[in-house]
Amino acid sequence: MNEDPRPTPDDATEIMPSVPAAPAADLVEMPTNGGAATIAALPAAEATAARRRWIVAAVVTAIVLGVAVLAASLLAGRNSPEALGYVPANAILVAEIRPELPGDQRARLGDLLAHFPGFKDQSNLDQKIDETLDLLLDRASGGEVDYLSHLKPWLDGPAYVALLGVPSADSSPPILVVLTTDGSVGCADLVSGETTTETYQGHELTSAMDPGQVPACTVDGLFGIIGDAASVRAALDAKREGDGATTTERFRAAQSALAEDRLASLVVDVEAIVEGIRNVDPAMGSALGVLSTAAQPDWLAVSLRAEGDGLVVTAVAPEGPTPDDAPTPGPARVSDIAARLPATTIATLEAHDVGQAIAAALVTARADPEAAPTLEQIEQVAALLGGLDGVTGWIGDVAVVVTLDGAELNGGLVIRATDAVAARGTTDSIHNLLVLAGTGGDITIDEVDHDGTTITIVDLGDLSSLLGDLGGLDMPADPSAGMPAILAWAVRDDLVIFGIGESFVASVLDVREGASLADAERYQTAIAEAGATNNGQSYLDLAAVIAFVGAQLTGSEADSWATDIEPWLAPFDGAAFTSSRNDGLMTSRFVVTVR
Numbered sequence: 001m002n003e004d005p006r007p008t009p010d011d012a013t014e015i016m017p018s019v020p021a022a023p024a025a026d027l028v029e030m031p032t033n034g035g036a037a038t039i040a041a042l043p044a045a046e047a048t049a050a051r052r053r054w055i056v057a058a059v060v061t062a063i064v065l066g067v068a069v070l071a072a073s074l075l076a077g078r079n080s081p082e083a084l085g086y087v088p089a090n091a092i093l094v095a096e097i098r099p100e101l102p103g104d105q106r107a108r109l110g111d112l113l114a115h116f117p118g119f120k121d122q123s124n125l126d127q128k129i130d131e132t133l134d135l136l137l138d139r140a141s142g143g144e145v146d147y148l149s150h151l152k153p154w155l156d157g158p159a160y161v162a163l164l165g166v167p168s169a170d171s172s173p174p175i176l177v178v179l180t181t182d183g184s185v186g187c188a189d190l191v192s193g194e195t196t197t198e199t200y201q202g203h204e205l206t207s208a209m210d211p212g213q214v215p216a217c218t219v220d221g222l223f224g225i226i227g228d229a230a231s232v233r234a235a236l237d238a239k240r241e242g243d244g245a246t247t248t249e250r251f252r253a254a255q256s257a258l259a260e261d262r263l264a265s266l267v268v269d270v271e272a273i274v275e276g277i278r279n280v281d282p283a284m285g286s287a288l289g290v291l292s293t294a295a296q297p298d299w300l301a302v303s304l305r306a307e308g309d310g311l312v313v314t315a316v317a318p319e320g321p322t323p324d325d326a327p328t329p330g331p332a333r334v335s336d337i338a339a340r341l342p343a344t345t346i347a348t349l350e351a352h353d354v355g356q357a358i359a360a361a362l363v364t365a366r367a368d369p370e371a372a373p374t375l376e377q378i379e380q381v382a383a384l385l386g387g388l389d390g391v392t393g394w395i396g397d398v399a400v401v402v403t404l405d406g407a408e409l410n411g412g413l414v415i416r417a418t419d420a421v422a423a424r425g426t427t428d429s430i431h432n433l434l435v436l437a438g439t440g441g442d443i444t445i446d447e448v449d450h451d452g453t454t455i456t457i458v459d460l461g462d463l464s465s466l467l468g469d470l471g472g473l474d475m476p477a478d479p480s481a482g483m484p485a486i487l488a489w490a491v492r493d494d495l496v497i498f499g500i501g502e503s504f505v506a507s508v509l510d511v512r513e514g515a516s517l518a519d520a521e522r523y524q525t526a527i528a529e530a531g532a533t534n535n536g537q538s539y540l541d542l543a544a545v546i547a548f549v550g551a552q553l554t555g556s557e558a559d560s561w562a563t564d565i566e567p568w569l570a571p572f573d574g575a576a577f578t579s580s581r582n583d584g585l586m587t588s589r590f591v592v593t594v595r
Contacts, residue, residue, distance in 0.1 A: 094245060100157045162177075332533050397415070531587075
């Protein structure tokens with residue numbers, strides 16, 4: 001038997017560090033129930049120091065306990081909802097709704113709804129939401145379904161809809177629904193007509209004989225599980241074994257990218273779905289091969305959140321691998337083009353570093369034999385303008401733009417050139433090509449000076465005739481009959497502007513500092529919420545579009561718009577979409593703001 005290596009009391013002093021002797025203490029008698037006890041009384045200074053040490057220790061202990069409690073609550077808050085444990089590991093798509101409004105979502109949704117008719121008073125928010133959903137469901141079902149009695153008891157917490165397995169040529173994957181109930185419902189409320197029952201893992205599983213009914217259902221405590229019988233059994237197995245979707249690497253990665261508090265979410269196993277498409281349709285699989293798996297993420301996670309001034313949809317996916325010789329995309333940044341666009345802009349679709357993106361796509365496409373025929377056709381057309389690399393190499397940021405000036409809609413393309421000389425060379429090649437094409441035809445070319453910048457205007461003739469020539473179609477009732485097809489462009493410094501008509505080009509050239517889209521409050525609010533620093537963005541002036549649509553209506557339609565529709569649309573202000581790359585992830589945000 002081994003001896004205890006610890007020191008005995010007699011030799012303990014030999015291994016203890018020496019400490020100064022404490023000052024002698026006075027002996028005092030303290031009365032007790034049985035007489036008097038003699039204890040050592042510390043000197044006053046020593047007693048004060050002792051009390052100070054006890055106070056410090058108490059404060060430190062309180063802080064440590066507080067941090068521990070906070071950390072535990074945060075970790076508990078990050079646990080997946082229990083209902084999610086029923087979703088099997090072979091789920092390739094999982095949609096989630098959170099009717100219980102977790103975390104800050106109840107308050108944020110209340111603030112958002114307060115902008116709309118009937119929701120300003122927040123004291124009975126739940127009742128108003130129930131009434132609204134009841135009205136909508138009643139109208140949608142023709143009065144056959146009542147939200148409060150038929151649906152709400154099944155939606156007392158997180159709810160999930162999952163697509164199980166990869167589709168095949170013979171069958172589509174089954175759908176599983178997992179609902180958090182209030183405990184007052186059962187499968188008899190869903191499955192009607194002739195049924196069969198079985199016991200599985202101690203649960204009664206009810207299956208409908210009628211194909212038009214809910215196929216199978218069971219209730220496990222507060223959780224209703226609905227689907228075909230095999231899927232319901234798989235859900236019970238996943239919960240019992242603890243080996244469901246939350247244990248898979250892709251699902252966990254996607255879940256970690258979602259907002260903690262949300263109204264809804266969607267997780268997609270992209271790789272599994274693409275593989276399933278290849279199994280179902282080999283031709284479609286070949287088409288996907290042209291796009292290349294380099295651009296295909298493993299997974300996609302989407303979440304919906306309410307904010308006090310809008311709704312936010314966030315989508316996250318990992319970046320796919322890129323060839324070593326592909327150009328590196330530029331960093332995320334604030335839009336340069338927004339400050340070049342007129343304040344009358346109501347819609348933009350902007351991408352950054354487009355030339356580099358095209359070059360990267362060409363590297364991938366040229367390495368893919370399946371893309372060769374398509375690429376060859378593109379390069380033959382581009383050769384007329386100096387070659388594909390020459391046509392696209394100078395392109396930096398690009399924006400498709402729509403403006404609304406009064407009742408006049410205009411639009412065009414605005415490009416920020418990285419090489420102004422090459423950009424002008426491309427526009428000159430377009431000019432020369434159109435001159436050759438117009439010889440003996442209806443195409444006419446004119447040039448006008450606009451404050452020192454030349455605007456080239458090309459009249460392509462009658463639009464309906466041009467569309468007929470392009471499509472080879474006979475369109476006698478074509479609404480474009482008699483409409484001119486006019487293309488205009490201008491180059492000034494690093495800005496290249498193409499427009500449908502001269503007025504759009506002129507409006508961009510006329511933009512002055514402090515009076516651009518970038519200075520508009522509505523644009524600033526929407527883009528800031530979506531993420532002003534990005535690799536690409538879109539913007540829509542919802543208020544202007546709603547007002548424009550309403551102005552086009554007359555008579556009873558205008559009256560119906562004013563009383564039934566406009567009050568619900570009036571709070572909408574703007575919408576924005578941004579995408580950015582960061583730490584190997586592609587993140588996109590879509591925002592709708594209210595006022």
